[in-house]
């Protein structure tokens with residue numbers, strides 16, 4: 001699972017390495033520019049031979065410095081290059097200035113001017129090296145226009161112009177994945193690339209918010225920074241680092257891990273042997289008549305994903321309806337919170353409450369019983385408690401009452417609407433420049449448990465700072481997962497994976513669940529409805545067990 005750095009962390013890593021004397025800023029910049037050109041040629045092999053034309057736009061900082069290196073290296077390969085500088089040469093930082101001067105011996109540095117830019121011959125490659133990690137404010141309007149995809153229509157066959165971004169498409173905030181709107185533009189101006197080369201490591205903004213859409217394909221270019229030491233072993237099921245966010249994906253550093261190592265290692269049923277009770281007993285609470293579908297899907301997913309047995313509890317009046325739908329899943333009537341308390345025995349290892357449960361005091365009481373349940377004298381861990389949907393909304397008027405009861409083996413799985421009810425100060429409208437990662441970190445600290453905030457960019461955090469992002473983008477884009485009930489399935493999936501006594505750390509189980517949820521949707525394809533998700537799991541597991 002690769003790390004997602006903030007701009008400040010990236011600067012600190014560079015700074016520490018430069019100060020240690022092992023490398024100079026100039027060497028890093030050269031490697032960045034060289035790596036960017038190599039990545040472009042790798043993606044577009046037609047650029048490997050012959051003369052082509054590039055339009056390079058450089059900015060006033062070190063991102064611009066990368067642009068000068070890229071321009072020089074392209075000219076070395078026989079290309080024609082038009083280069084514009086947004087800024088003043090005399091004010092460039094030292095390394096960028098050196099590369100500016102090296103370039104100036106090879107070609108012209110033209111001051112940024114929209115009309116002059118449009119007058120250039122049609123480029124084959126457009127290089128955006130204006131801003132990277134140093135973006136501090138919205139793009140000025142003329143620059144935003146120059147970077148827009150629409151600008152390419154100035155040239156015939158404009159759609160065929162390849163777009164390469166150094167570190168990010170300029171204007172994208174690499175901490176938040178957002179594009180700040182300028183005062184003159186009510187709607188943020190959006191720039192996008194076909195290929196983004198991220199230096200040393202992915203940054204959070206490559207995988208949050210608009211990042212995946214704007215960056216196109218992202219390739220990490222190794223510029224020889226050592227960075228933090230992390231071995232493959234240490235990642236399997238290890239709790240997250242408090243300061244660094246990580247990407248939920250079977251990737252390690254710059255390579256890919258075999259799937260069976262991760263997340264295959266998270267699924268107890270793929271390994272070992274045992275009795276059904278060794279794989280845990282998951283319980284799912286359901287609502288009244290006509291509302292049982294959501295809980296049934298959660299229960300079915302829990303059973304498919306590894307729990308040894310699953311019991312669904314429902315009000316007596318819903319028993320008949322549920323009985324007519326369930327076979328392998330056991331069913332019991334549970335009229336009150338007190339009955340629930342009596343039913344919970346010390347072998348219940350995972351609980352899932354919320355889907356279709358109904359909003360109100362009855363649900364709050366059930367949640368309280370679930371969170372107070374302890375495993376007795378078996379020496380087992382506290383049961384994992386997954387709270388979703390109505391179990392969250394029921395605490396809208398008093399979230400602190402919920403947070404006073406949660407424990408470390410609790411996972412809250414809100415979508416943005418439910419999140420706003422529990423954490424009004426952290427709602428989307430209140431976030432300003434805070435990244436989704438920091439928002440969920442704060443929520444986890446407030447709630448005292450794991451919080452998973454859903455979306456195309458799903459963010460998971462736990463108290464103390466550990467955070468992960470799962471990005472359903474690029475090859476893993478699954479827009480058809482936006483279907484009613486998909487969230488209920490996710491809640492059941494976490495409960496089912498967490499149920500076995502040998503299940504890894506709950507945080508890691510939650511990460512794996514999000515990946516599997518997306519993977520099941522991906523392998524099924526368009527046309528998916530929520531019921532298809534649990535039925536896809538055996539196929540997904542088969543690819544992990546190899």
Ligand SMILES: NC(=O)C1=CN([C@@H]2O[C@H](COP(=O)(O)OP(=O)(O)OC[C@H]3O[C@@H](n4cnc5c(N)ncnc54)[C@H](O)[C@@H]3O)[C@@H](O)[C@H]2O)[C@@H](O)CC1
Pocket residue numbers: 014024025026028029030032059060061062063064065066093130131132133134135136137138139140166167199223
């Ligand atoms: N420092 C190093 O050793 C390396 C840096 N690298 C590159 O350097 C980049 C970071 O460089 P910098 O920290 O200089 O930052 P940038 O080059 O991203 O931008 C910083 C400059 O842009 C100005 N600025 C920010 N937002 C603006 C806006 N909206 N309108 C106008 N001006 C704006 C700032 O005042 C500052 O002058 C990385 O993204 C990467 O591309 C790479 O060369 C690898 C090595």
Ligand SMILES: Nc1ncnc2c1ncn2[C@@H]1O[C@H](COP(=O)(O)OP(=O)(O)O)[C@@H](O)[C@H]1O
Pocket residue numbers: 389414415454455456458472477478479480481482483484485486487488489490517
């Ligand atoms: N466009 C999308 N791409 C990827 N995943 C998505 C997308 N839209 C929704 N999802 C995922 O689908 C699930 C929907 O959950 P939720 O909003 O709780 O729906 P419901 O309450 O209907 O079950 C979440 O896991 C969410 O991350």
Ligand SMILES: [K+]
Pocket residue numbers: 063128129130131132165166167168169170
């Ligand atoms: K850039």
